[in-house]
Amino acid sequence: MSTCFAAKLLAHYDANARTLPWRSPPGAPPPDPYRVWLSEIMLQQTTVAAAIPYFNTFITRWPSVAALAAADDTAVMAAWAGLGYYARARNLIKCARVVALEYGGVFPADEAALRALPGIGAYTAAAMAAIAFGARAVVVDGNVKRVMARVHAIETPLSQAEVQLHAHATAATPHGRPGDYAQALMDLGATLCTPRAPKCGQCPVARACKGRADPTRYPVHAPKAPRPERRETAWWIEVGGHVLLVERPTNGLLGGMRALPVGDAPPMIADWRGVDWQNMGNVRHIFTHFSLDLAVQRAMLLARPAPENFHAGLWWPVAKIETAGLPSLFAKAARCAMAAS
DNA sequence: CACACGTGGGG
DNA sequence: TCCCCAAGTGT
Secondary structure, three states, X not given: OOHHHHHHHHHHHHHHOOOOOOOOOOOOOOOOHHHHHHHHHHHXXXXXXXXXXXHHHHHHHOXXXXXXXXXXXXHHHHHHOOOOOOHHHHHHHHHHHHHHHHOOOOOOOOHHHHHOOOOOXXXXXXXXXXXXXXXXXXXXXXXXXXXXXXXXXXXXXXXXXXXXXXXXXXXXXXOOOHHHHHHHHHHHHHHOOOOOOOOHHHOOOHHHOOOOOOHHHOOOOOOOOOOOXXXXXXXXXXXXXXXXXXXXXXXXXOOOOEEOOEOOOOOOOOOOOOOOEXXXXXXXXXXXXXXXXXXXXXXXXXXXXXXXXOOOEEEXXXXXXXXXXXXXXHHHHHHHXXXXX
């Protein structure tokens, strides 16, 4: 594959680039590295449509990495609520503070230095180096892997083809316009060289594509494991218009997020005898690696139990539950608990 | 290297 | 309803 590939891709990009809030037009000076970074973190395993409103909210509320570094952790986590993969938000905060304290609020331009920051892996470091700093970094994301697997008709399953795919991506990367090239390649994967029903008829590099005859054959995937089933119970404890929320442990599922208490028993040391629990129904939620059937139990208490009976709870106004920053699972459970009955 | 880690949209 | 998946990272 020669520079011809990149030339055709860039020409197509010049005429068809998507307009996105974090993006500069083709040929324009690079965007603020803060915007590139924020968008790249939000876009990890996340669709453009889902990321856009969050990006706009964050940029308005925290216009610079210094502003984000100075933010309350809780406020940032709440603003991220609903976007998923919450380790990204925890690392976002850590990264902002490292940049603020160790780099004076200016992102390093060096790919290796970027790679060393929290939440920035090989892909994001390369993307930032290319898009924000104009370096010839080799950007390899899911789009690039799919395009390379098709162009070269790679039969090796994706998980075992990393080195091969990276080599092809390196050979294809031009020395000029690295940022535009990276985005052009990802645009191609997102709009034409899609996983299903690729639009080969409109593809600028279809003539060079070895997978053209059967594009959906590539990339080859390993067989997927079955998704296990889990059952849990969430506890809605309401007193005087307030509901008990907890902050989940920093690590693990929905780590660091506010939530309803979950477990086999209500989250108290106190004695629950005599309390009238109502079964409010079940919420079904599909995670990447398991399916969850969450039963929702509700108790309406007359008096607030002593604080020492809770590990780390807070009473949130039921009328403002949407502002609590609950992840989607618990936002659903809250709607279930508040349903008329 | 394999697995944990969210969510909502599309076919 | 169900399966796939979307600009990955950390462990």
